[in-house]
Amino acid sequence: MFDLHGFGDQLLLGLGMTLKVAAGGLVLGLVLGLLGATAKLSRAKPLYWLAATYTTLMRGLPELLVVLIIYFGTAGLLTRIAGWLGHDGYVELSPYAAGIVALGLAFGAYATEVFRGAIQAIPAGQIEAARACGMGRLRIFLRITLPQAWRVALPGLGNLFQVLVKDTSLISVIGLEELMRKSQIAIANTKEPFTFYFAAALVYLAITVIVMLGQHRAERWAARGQPGSTT
Amino acid sequence: MNLEWGVMLESLPRLLQGTLLTLELVALALVAGGLLSVPLAMLRVSSNPVLRALPLAYTFFFRGTPLLVQLFLFYYGLAQFEVVRESIFWPIVREAYWSALIVFTLNTGAYTTEILRGAIQAVPHGEVEAARAMGMSGGTLYRRIVLPRAYRIALPAYGNEIILMLKASALASTITLLDLTGMARTVIAKTYLPVEIFLVAGAIYLALTFLLVNGFRLLERRVLRFQQPRTA
Numbered sequence: 001m002f003d004l005h006g007f008g009d010q011l012l013l014g015l016g017m018t019l020k021v022a023a024g025g026l027v028l029g030l031v032l033g034l035l036g037a038t039a040k041l042s043r044a045k046p047l048y049w050l051a052a053t054y055t056t057l058m059r060g061l062p063e064l065l066v067v068l069i070i071y072f073g074t075a076g077l078l079t080r081i082a083g084w085l086g087h088d089g090y091v092e093l094s095p096y097a098a099g100i101v102a103l104g105l106a107f108g109a110y111a112t113e114v115f116r117g118a119i120q121a122i123p124a125g126q127i128e129a130a131r132a133c134g135m136g137r138l139r140i141f142l143r144i145t146l147p148q149a150w151r152v153a154l155p156g157l158g159n160l161f162q163v164l165v166k167d168t169s170l171i172s173v174i175g176l177e178e179l180m181r182k183s184q185i186a187i188a189n190t191k192e193p194f195t196f197y198f199a200a201a202l203v204y205l206a207i208t209v210i211v212m213l214g215q216h217r218a219e220r221w222a223a224r225g226q227p228g229s230t231t
Numbered sequence: 232m233n234l235e236w237g238v239m240l241e242s243l244p245r246l247l248q249g250t251l252l253t254l255e256l257v258a259l260a261l262v263a264g265g266l267l268s269v270p271l272a273m274l275r276v277s278s279n280p281v282l283r284a285l286p287l288a289y290t291f292f293f294r295g296t297p298l299l300v301q302l303f304l305f306y307y308g309l310a311q312f313e314v315v316r317e318s319i320f321w322p323i324v325r326e327a328y329w330s331a332l333i334v335f336t337l338n339t340g341a342y343t344t345e346i347l348r349g350a351i352q353a354v355p356h357g358e359v360e361a362a363r364a365m366g367m368s369g370g371t372l373y374r375r376i377v378l379p380r381a382y383r384i385a386l387p388a389y390g391n392e393i394i395l396m397l398k399a400s401a402l403a404s405t406i407t408l409l410d411l412t413g414m415a416r417t418v419i420a421k422t423y424l425p426v427e428i429f430l431v432a433g434a435i436y437l438a439l440t441f442l443l444v445n446g447f448r449l450l451e452r453r454v455l456r457f458q459q460p461r462t463a
Binding site: 056057059060061062063064065068069072073076166167168169170172173180187191192193194195197198200201204205208209 | 291292295296297298299300301303304307308309310311312394397398399400401402404405412415416419425426429432433436437440441
């Protein structure tokens with residue numbers, strides 16, 4: 001391989017941060033996606049409009065702009081809220097928190113559409129049958145809808161996660177020391193930009209491949225009871 | 232929250248100027264990337280494994296790494312090599328504008344290649360066989376049957392790719408270009424009013440996305456009208 005001038009462990013630290021932000025964004029995004037899909041399928045109009053506005057905004061704005069807005073744009077609001085709660089002084093999100101929030105919001109918007117499609121793919125007869133068995137709405141959701149919907153949603157969510165991992169690089173712009181930022185720091189010391197950006201590219205490629213393999217296995221596992229599956 | 236409406240209005244001309252650069256970069260990259268993707272997609276469906284592997288390596292790299300890395304690798308990275316600095320391409324490679332344009336082209340070209348490959352493979356076999364039976368082969372078959380059919384199949388997915396490219400173009404601001412996002416960041420550095428300026432910039436992006444989505448809907452309706460149920 002090529003000479004990393006002793007910055008290899010720094011890059012690994014950066015990789016750890018990248019994975020942490022990706023995991024945080026994934027969890028937040030899945031929660032937002034489920035909430036969003038439920039709201040979009042709800043009969044309550046205000047909930048529908050709220051979710052529709054959220055997905056339209058997030059899918060129309062560049063992720064970089066979302067990261068910048070969450071980091072630079074929320075400090076005024078947060079300081080004011082903290083003021084009401086009796087805390088004086090300036091409050092802002094750390095790059096870490098801002099990154100997770102921004103990526104989670106973006107992931108959630110796309111996941112909303114994935115979940116909505118998956119929930120709609122469940123035959124109405126099953127919901128009626130569950131209701132006839134006396135299940136409440138929450139129990140129907142947990143026992144009937146969710147176990148089947150996530151199987152349909154899995155390929156879509158896997159692709160979104162690939163995008164999420166790549167988008168973590170954007171958080172380097174607000175100074176979070178993830179893989180990209182660590183590479184920049186190494187470059188400032190060694191003056192070898194190609195070496196380190198290429199190393200970073202290879203690490204991202206490796207993550208992509210691992211996620212792809214994981215996605216494939218998860219899909220096979222999820223489909224194990226389906227007709228036509230070989231496992 | 233009290234917004235500084237005056238500042239928002241004053242920032243508009245400069246942000247619109249940034250919008251022009253955004254549109255220019257996106258349009259040129261899409262045209263060049265589109266041209267690049269046609270031969271590459273044709274190679275991707277070739278029966279020769281070596282010919283198939285070349286475009287696969289290209290699309291794998293550009294779809295598997297973040298655009299930001301690609302941009303930095305090109306704009307900052309290539310300068311590490313003396314060969315590049317002394318070559319005749321150096322005046323182009325060191326320009327942020329050309330770097331962004333080239334990287335955007337290669338990036339969207341990779342995604343478009345895969346979209347087009349899927350579409351070519353989705354062209355019904357019967358149509359290709361019928362064309363063969365009529366005596367068409369090679370170039371004629373592609374020009375008359377496969378490509379006109381494939382681009383219609385690819386259209387919805389390509390519409391999404393255009394939106395993604397528009398959003399990704401915001402990264403041009405990270406290599407000093409004053410596109411819409413870059414201009415917004417510059418104005419914020421002078422006015423210290425991030426919320427106001429980001430609101431205006433965000434509204435412009437949303438307007439562009441809205442126009443693109445609806446424009447594409449019209450285009451799809453037009454070129455796919457043979458699939459629609461007949462009225463009257």
